[in-house]
Amino acid sequence: MDFELRDKVKEYVYDIDTYIPGEMVEDYIKLASNENNYGPSPRVVETLREYADKVNIYPYREGEVREAVAEYCGLSRENIAAGNGSDELIELVLKVFKGPVLYFNPTFGEYRICSQILGERFYSINLEQDFSFPLDRYLGKAKEANILFLCSPNNPTGTAISLGDIKKILELGKPTVVDEAYFEFCGETSAPLLREYDNLIILRTFSKAFALGGLRAGYAISSPEVVELLYKVRQPFSVNSFAQVAALAALDDVAFMERNVEKIKEDREMLYKKLGGRFRVYESDANFVLLDSAPMTSQELFKRLYEKRIIVRKLGGFPGFEGDYTRITVGTSEENKKLIKALDGIIQ
Ligand SMILES: Cc1ncc(COP(=O)(O)O)c(C=O)c1O
Incomplete structure (x- = not known):
């Protein structure tokens, strides 16, 4: 035909x-x-072996994963949404919130790609020539956008954005994603700002420091209201059983x-x-x-x-x-x- x-x-x-x-x-x-x-930790490898004959059961350890991640972050389970890698969480944020989207260049390509996939409008501004963060220009352009993406430390430049700058952006009161995929290599986090800002959404992953890239496990840290919304638009079993047990084992051997x-x-x-x-x-x-x-x-x-x-x-x-x-x-x-x-x- x-x-x-x-x-x-x-x-x-x-x-x-x-x-x-x-x-x-x-x-x-x-x-x-x-x-x-x-x-990954040998405990992860051992756990995956033990789990191989249990894959007939749908994933059921979501609650435990959220609990363990919350403990690792010093927060509570209601603050944590698990995802199929932080890639999925980027998409979930874009499913929940209205655009347009703002990000800076150069940065991780998925902010743009996921915006395109969801038919969302997007804007970008360039970092300074030395790849430092252009706060004033970002704040200026943010007026035209509704979802703000920041990557810190940034892929591919490796530079982190100061908490002072992130705070000024959060003051705009717009959903603001701080992608902390490389948090463990940097040590600095926006997490303490969650106490003051319900519009903050931090994304983290098990793919980098925890070495579980092949399993696809990530998480978002935000207010309980935002976390609930992320779960509304997520597929029910997006984090598979292997990813769940591996994340738990990895957190057991920090x-x-x-x-x-x-x-x-x-x-x-x-x-x-x-x-x-x-x-x-x-x-x-x-x-x-x-x-x-x-x-x-x-x-x-x-x-x-x-x-x-x-x-x-x-x-x-x-x-x-x-x-x-x-x-x-x-x-x-x-x-x-x-x-x-x-x-x-x-x-x-
Ligand atoms: C900044 C950033 N965010 C998110 C991701 C995706 O991570 P995940 O494997 O959790 O989907 C990457 C992967 O390279 C990344 O560099």
Whole structure:
């Protein structure tokens, strides 16, 4: 049958920029997706094995997960909504609240993609040329928007936004998302502001510091009213049983995560110094570093490292900014040594 697809599709769907995940090749060192290459706690692995023969039962440990997350955050269960990664929570926020959306550039691509998916209008403003946060310009543009996205520490620049700036934005009284996917590598959080601001929605994930990226578990921290609304628009079983039990096991062994985060933070400083001798590198509060690869192109750097079986994230140019950018995840100590050695062979 002759089917005129174009006539049947919502017009805006053709404009959506499909998310492109970081490349993965078995036996290569992957430093492209800000994962934690030390992997999850052995307690997580053991729990997943034990759970393998229980997957006939629908997920039922949501309450326990919310309770355990609340304890980790020093809040109560009513403040926590679990999600299928923080990606899902971004979408849920956009399902609950009216647009338009405001975010800044460069930042995590999902704010824009999810706005497009939901047919929501969106605006963006550029960070300053040194990637610092342009508070006044953001406040100015925020007048035209209703959902405000902030990423702190920001992916891909690694920079955090000060609590003072976040407070000034919350004062506008608009739903404000602070994406803290990299919180554990930075240590600073907006969570204390929840006492004063019901419009604050913090997003966190088990994908980064807790090393559960493959399982898809994240959570939102907000007022009980907002949390209830997020649950209204969420699929009932979006966090699967493996993700639930893994999150619980990970929270039962926070010390394991903290030890690895410490190693990653030490190596982040080491990489910053070593890479800084060769490229323009940005100081990061997350588990990655951003660099401008000049005089090499990001494509050339990617290719040369790929030949040495190391995969980094080639970002290229950001509209409105000079430079050709590459983001490199801080791997395990052994991987980071190999990265430095590989770079020594590339740039003399
Ligand atoms: C800033 C930011 N937010 C959210 C996510 C998505 O995390 P999750 O795996 O929880 O969906 C990422 C992943 O890279 C990220 O960088």
